[in-house]
Amino acid sequence: MDTLLLYLVTAICLLWSYLKNREKTRTAMKKAFKAFENILPQFLVVFLLVAMGMAVLDTETISLVLGKNSGVFGVLAASLIGSITLIPGFVAFPAAAALLQGGAGATQIAAFISSLMMVGVVTLPLEIQFFGKRAAFLRNLLAYVFSLIAAVFVGWAVSL
Numbered sequence: 001m002d003t004l005l006l007y008l009v010t011a012i013c014l015l016w017s018y019l020k021n022r023e024k025t026r027t028a029m030k031k032a033f034k035a036f037e038n039i040l041p042q043f044l045v046v047f048l049l050v051a052m053g054m055a056v057l058d059t060e061t062i063s064l065v066l067g068k069n070s071g072v073f074g075v076l077a078a079s080l081i082g083s084i085t086l087i088p089g090f091v092a093f094p095a096a097a098a099l100l101q102g103g104a105g106a107t108q109i110a111a112f113i114s115s116l117m118m119v120g121v122v123t124l125p126l127e128i129q130f131f132g133k134r135a136a137f138l139r140n141l142l143a144y145v146f147s148l149i150a151a152v153f154v155g156w157a158v159s160l
Contacts, residue, residue: 039126066112068105075151078108082115083144086122107155113149 018025065077087095096109119140120127127136 009061066099066108067103068103068108070105070108074105074108075111075148075155078112079115079119079144079147079151080145082112083119083140084121085116086120089115089117092116105155106158109153111147111151112156114150115144118143118147 014025017028065081066074070077092113096113099112100106100109121140124136124140127139131139
């Protein structure tokens with residue numbers, strides 16, 4: 001429902017912009033379409049890698065690695081799996097809930113979800129292209145460290 005609302009607000013703003021200044025809106029739309037055309041090949045490669053990754057990593061395998069008793073190994077494995085996969089939030093959160101119900105630990109799931117949302121190994125080439133090598137690596141490194149901190153905090157909070 002939120003997505004529909006965002007599309008509606010975007011359409012209204014676009015219409016308002018068009019009514020205010022047709023030429024500027026057309027120019028902006030042409031530039032946006034051109035940017036989309038430039039990003040599309042990299043995006044398709046990312047989607048292909050994600051599809052291949054999801055074929056290899058099934059729910060049972062992830063549950064085995066992310067079990068409550070997996071400890072530090074499970075947290076690190078979860079954060080690495082999360083870092084290299086690219087799953088949208090509307091898929092990741094229900095999957096995390098299913099893994100929790102299937103016996104995965106809260107700390108491991110927190111590491112998986114936080115690194116999934118913040119770290120982008122698969123999208124790193126695209127990030128490097130747009131932000132530069134140093135900024136992309138630094139952002140991903142800091143995001144990875146923060147995802148581990150968040151996971152430890154969640155594990156601590158759940159154990160209270």
